[in-house]
Amino acid sequence: MMSDGRNTTVFLHLERLMKTYLPSLEGFDEAFPEEKIAEISTALKTAYTAPGARKQETAPENAPETAPKKGSKVKAEKMISMAWAQIDKDHRLCPGHALNLSEDNPEGTDDKRYKIDGSFISDADKDSIVPDVPNWALQRLSVEFKRGGTSLDAFDDHPGKTLENEAESRRLVRGQLMSYAERVFTYQHRTALFMIFVNGLEFRVIRWDRSGCIVTEALKYVETAEDTKRLLHFLYAFSKTSPEQQGVDTTAVPLSKDSCGWKRMDALSFAHLHDVNETEGEIDPSTMPNDFLGPADDPGRSPLFERRLLHDDPTAMCHHQTDHPPDPQRSDSDIRPVFKYVRTLFRKSLPKGWPRYKVAVDRRVYLIGKPITDPSGLIGRGTRGYVAVEWETQRFVFLKDAWRPHYVDLEYEGAMLQKLNDAGVSCVPTLICHGPVRQQETETSEYSPITGHKRSDAGCPDDDDAEVNASGRPIAPLSSRAKGTVSGGEARPTSSKPRRGKTGEPQKPQDNRGGKGTKRVREEAEVCDGVGLRHMQHYRIVVTEVCLDVTAFRYGEQLARVILDCIQAHGDAYEKCGIVHRDVSAGNILILPTIKSGWILWKGVLSDWELSKRLPGGGEKPKARQPHRTGTWYFMSIRSLANPHRPLGIPDELESFLHVIVFLAVCYVRSNCSPLAVHSFVEDYFDGAIHEGDNRYTCSEKKVSTVNEARLRFGKTPIAFLTGEETLDETQQPLEGNGQPRHPLRDLLADLLSLFKARYAVEEWEACMARVVSQAEAANTTPPLPSLASIISSDSQATSTGRRKIRPPAAIAHDHRKPPGNKWKSVATSSTQPSKPSQETFKQSEMLDSHSAVLDMFKTYLDDSSYAWPLDDKVDNQLAEYEPPNPFKKAKKARLTTQTAMPAIREVDEKLVRAHTGS
Structure with missing residues (x-):
């Protein structure tokens, strides 16, 4: 999960956080007189200093765990949490709310079986509380306890450190806290969530939303009554706020x-x-x-x-x-x-x-x-x-x-x-x-150093006048993780005089467009946390169709028809509306059973047009609305991953459909691959990545080689989809001529791959020619360059409507044309050096400039009766026990029926202009 949330933490002092979000302390002195505060402080101190409850605080962050053993760790944390529960029972730490402990038992409805240590629940919901379980749907203020020590502190606000310290133990605790917050957001309708992180003698307040989190400094709460008073200030102020201020979405x-x-x-x-x-x-x-x-x-x-x-x-x-x-008169x-x-x-x-x-x-x-x-x-x-x-x-x-x-x-x-x-x-x-x-809208993103309108309290104070926070620590100079990496490997320069941390009201950045309008882009030179923050707006949409997941297909032919429908939808959207989808993935391809002409048909539906983009018309230039590199890693084209700032084109979108059908076929269609071979293939082809430096990654060598060779293989063995109980030879290939027809999916994928092989061959040659031109211009000479227009001949594809008489009639299933022949068959050859492709290769590459050739290809294989599609080639999910490799293994187990193991890519673009609705 932490892979989804890097560079999304900002720092505020507790005093400022409360002033901004929990401003009322009216009546505190009456609710917590000095003698009551002293009593609570003494009780907390007694609990923490009990035998086995305290652990050395200064343990090295990466030191191996030694004494105390696991049992004493649990005892230490539990003694602290039980002390809090007893004090809450006696004194009501958060008036109007009760502390419910839940560290031992998960909730029955929670399939993830998470067990947060505790939470404060409103008295209005006390009759609904199930004791000793998290009660995710009722939590107002979440609480997590740790026994203490820097190695268990999820954040680091010490001088010279970053908030998101990457020490293994800290990172795991941070991921744990984020997982608990995610559970609350799943069960409830939330705009934000406040959380108290208690780590031994110290506590932090965290405010989560869909952009990231705001975290305060680590403050002592045990040693003196004044320390305890600071904690009680927060709890009391929280209790005085409305549910909406506490982060509850009151529209639900x-x-x-x-x-x-x-x-x-x-x-x-x-x-x-x-x-x-x-x-x-x-x-x-x-x-x-x-x-x-x-x-x-x-x-x-x-x-x-x-x-x-x-x-x-x-x-x-x-x-x-x-x-x-x-109603006795009612019969219906x-x-x-x-x-x-x-x-x-x-x-x-x-x-x-x-x-x-x-x-x-x-x-x-x-x-x-x-x-x-x-x-x-x-x-x-x-x-x-x-x-x-x-x-x-x-x-x-x-x-x-x-x-x-x-x-x-x-x-x-x-x-x-x-x-x-x-x-x-x-x-x-x-x-x-x-x-x-x-x-x-999200609040944490307001502190983004790139597009935000507020400044965090993270700064780099001068040595001679460093400000000191309430816990006695200097305000930490917090740099970003990758020295300002924000987009595409570009580094933000550092300022010669770093910004100082401040506790007062932040100043809005100057409008870089001369004060016109309210759109702002921050171009400050200093490096700071929060460069991964994105401003988000809550949104709901309702559609009529309730669909099945694409993995519900019953046989390979049905899968091919569903993909065909979605390619047709993509083509129509482009031709009729000038809209491209930009996130073609397995999760966005759905199945809709419909009734037509006496048949129940399973039609494909291309869903989730949230990231779609309307192409500009005429001479209009594209506007910087959001990053170009959007999509789902598994299914993005090789070109878009290698060049994240180049706009997606039709060939990129069609290639995404190719990767979708490869993924679904390998995982759900009978083949010569064992489950372990499928795991290996998915890891190499989809999960694999090549580190290009500067926090940039491109797709795997497996995906590139598959397209360049136009051949699906696991290891050195070609993947063959099977129609029945074919006999395999010693190389795991089906024996031809044994009475079993070839599975049409094998040839369909081979022909699709040949088109993209041709495309990349032409692009490689064009890039080589561009370099020659550039070098010639640098030398003030221009060598002759053959015109591509003279090489590429137009190909008239007169078609006739094909019609099937089996499962179901083609005229009902889809309305795509069948070409007279397989003109996409590959004749291109690959070599280690780019050379001018053949005329046929240019023609194949040109076919990907529109949807028609790919649609015709699918139509041929689906409507020509000479291609025999089996009805029993669907198998159980071959990735049932698969876990993606690091760095994603510890982040989240793959859920590949509706989502992919890799998160959708959302790279920060320094030139983004965020909508601002305020004054």
Whole structure:
């Protein structure tokens, strides 16, 4: 998880943090008179100095763990936490909140089995507390205890050090704290989370949000009553704030178990007698229920409200028998049938013990439970997907809750989808509504040294007048991890006179555009923490389609058709709207069962247009809206990874589709690869990276060699997809001529790879010619250079419509043309030195400038009856036990059904201009 959150920590003194976010201390002296503070201080000191509770504080950070043994470590931390719990019971450390310890038992609904030490929970929720478990859904202020010592301090504010100290023990503790915060954000709807990190004699306050975290200095709280008073100041100020100030997203209203909405969600989750099996195949229309609710159907306002069977407000308390009396005249059902998988997904989103909420999007009301797609970490977009009930219509829809990058001219995903829907682009989600959530934006990003409007308290004080914080430590000069690396390996220069830490109000940076408008770019010279911070805005979008994950495909042919649909959607979006997706990945390709012409068909849906970009028209120049290098590492093209600041083109997007189908085929289609061979291939091809220096990485040698050779291999063995029980020879290759036809996927991938092999051969030659021209110009001579236009001949691809008569009819499945022949067959040869490619290679490379050649290729293999696709080639996920290699192994276990092991790339661009909505 820490790989997602590097360079996202900023430093504030506790006094300033409280002044900014927890300003009220009114009534503190009455709540905590001096004698009470002294009593609490004495109790804390007694607990910490008890035998076995204290550990030497000055242990070297990287020293091996010696005494005390594990048992005494647990005892030390537990004695401190139990002392806090007893003191809270006697004196209420945080008025209106109770401290609940949970270090021994995970929560039953938490599949990650995390056990935070404790949390303060509001008295308003005391009847819902389950003792001795984390109660993730109820936590207001999280608390983690450590026995003490610098090696267990998650942050480092000493002079000359960085906040995100990379010592192994510190890094692991920091990752632990982030994991706990991520759990709270998953269970609750949050804008921020305050956390107390207690490390022996000291404590820090941390404020997390989707951009990063604000952390205070390590302050003593035990030795004197004045030290304890500082801790009590924070706890009391926290108790005086509203839930919204504490970081609770108050736009998500919890449902009680006695509410109309909760009971209705239960009723809708039960299996329905007339729900339709979504299995692809021919159906008898007469067997379809008349009131079947398909994904494209909008039933309008439900008649149940007029019949007083539902409350207008789903949070209203009700007793079903008295508030909703049965209507003897009513013969139709209260619940309309849907595809079975939709109701199954909704039922899974309502596990026992998980909270349910009412949320509003553009004045429409939706009910949601547990997300069916979880975010991959705390820092970033935090995308959560829900099968939601649209209260007014009582239909199932898909609601996405995310934190989007908030930059000038970056369009909302809903606006992009509306353009696609209006233009008639097929195989994309259908927009219902969307919009930002109030004015909710991340606060930590305001302290970004690149785009922020506030300064942190991190500085480099002069030796002769260094300021000293409340704990007696000098204010630390905190440099960044990579000496100012911000984007593409460019280093930020350091100032000759470093900035000093200050405790007063920060000054806003000068507007570098002469004071026009409110867009600001900070170009300060000094190096500071927080260069990885990105400003995020809370956003929700609702679409009609509730889809299946792409890994739900039943056989290889079905997978190929789903990919084909998504390529067609991508092509239509480009041709009709000038929009490119920019994040083609396995997680963004979905399956939608639909009914058409007496068939249930599984269509592909290209989803998540959040990072899409509308290409400028005419002579308009692209604007710096967000980093060019966006996408998911596994599936990004070789070119885009090698040149992160070059805009993505159609060939890059098509190459991403290639990598998607390679990944899914290797992991889910029967082949000559054992599970261990699949693990090795995925590690080498997808997880692998080449370090280019300056914190820059490019894709693996395996991915490059696969494309350059146009051949899939694990080790030295070519990968062969199998149609049945083929016999393999001693080299693990299927024996040809044994009566088993070749799997069409083998040839489809070979032909796709040949196109990209040609493309890179041409690009390599063009780069070589460009160097020759550059050298000639430097010598004031210009050697003759053959015109590419004279080499590349136009290729008219007259096509005729093909039609299949098997599984399902092609005219129903898709509407793509079939070419008269396989003109993409590779004839290019590779060599160690770039040489002018053949005319045929130029023609192949040119085919990737549009979508038509790739679409025609898929169409041929899917519609030509001479290609026999088996129906039983799907296998279980071959990556079930796979873990990605370091540095990602300790960060997060791979979840490759809907997400990839590598996080989506979000590089900081020094030229970003962030939207600013304030004054």
